[in-house]
Amino acid sequence: MTAMAAETYDLRTLLDSWEQTLRAVSMLGRVVTPEQWEAPTECPGWSAGDVVRHLAWIEAFLAGRRDPEHEMDWSRFPHVEGDFARMTETGVDVRRALSQVDACNELDTLIDVRLAQIMELDDLSLESEVMGVFGSLVPLERLLRIRIFDSWTHLQDVRRAVAHPGDLATPGAQVSALQMARSTSYVLARSIEAPAGTTFHITVTGPIAFERWAGIDDDLRGVDIDGVSRPAAPTLALDTDWETYARLGAGRLDVTAPDVLERARVTGDPELAGRVLESLAITP
DSSP states (O other): OEEOOOSOOOHHHHHHHHHHHHHHHHHHHHHSOHHHHTOBOSSTTOBHHHHHHHHHHHHHHHTTOOOOOOOOOGGGOTTOOSHHHHHHHHHHHHGGGSOHHHHHHHHHHHHHHHHHHHHTSTTOSTTOEEEOTTSSEEEHHHHHHHHHHHHHHHHHHHHHHTTOOOOSSSHHHHHHHHHHHTTHHHIIIIISOOOTTOEEEEEEESSEEEEEEEEEOTTSOEEEOOTTTOOSSOSEEEEEEHHHHHHHHTTOSOTTSHHHHHHSEEEEOHHHHHHHHHHOOOOO
């Protein structure tokens, strides 16, 4: 069992985690069989190969490269809702004409391009402003955290699709764990909509293990709770394993399924407890 490594990460660690995670996706994409490449993932409508295509599209977008005009027959994609989802699906569909090898080659090339672009930034630091995935400027630290979480989550999508588990305690997994843990106070306030005075305790065990406490203050804001302020018994508690927690954070599980409820045990206030598991998903 490995404790969550840190509450903060320096620029070099974030860059390495981002690169290593994307390289792992590309390497896995190269070695799976053609049948596995087409295997469905937990992302609606996407195969393992589509996940590779998706990650290549995002890095191309961030690199400033735009795809050619591409007509979509949206009747074939009933799972796609909203402008961002349409843009994302279009980026995948453009690349469905690529072979397995070519799709992985594009991703590898774009990793090199993006690393070079970042290293060439003036006064490179965690605070450097760069283009974000929604088309506006964001601090580099924020972009890297989001990209690591997204890339590691998709790496796990592919691994589950091809029945090849792994990478559950890598640096990318550590950064992803922190990304999800940091959202606890937001989830409690905005998603669960808990009243003032509510406290929430998460315990995660497995390849990455940690505890997280959050609460709702008198102004109905979600706040982290330090060791001194923690109550003897929380209003809500969640006990689960790392892989289940990661899949919940990515919205990859049916939170009404008996096997999920067995692995993710929620106790405390009955009214609030019923909203916990579905509220943990922080992916767009």
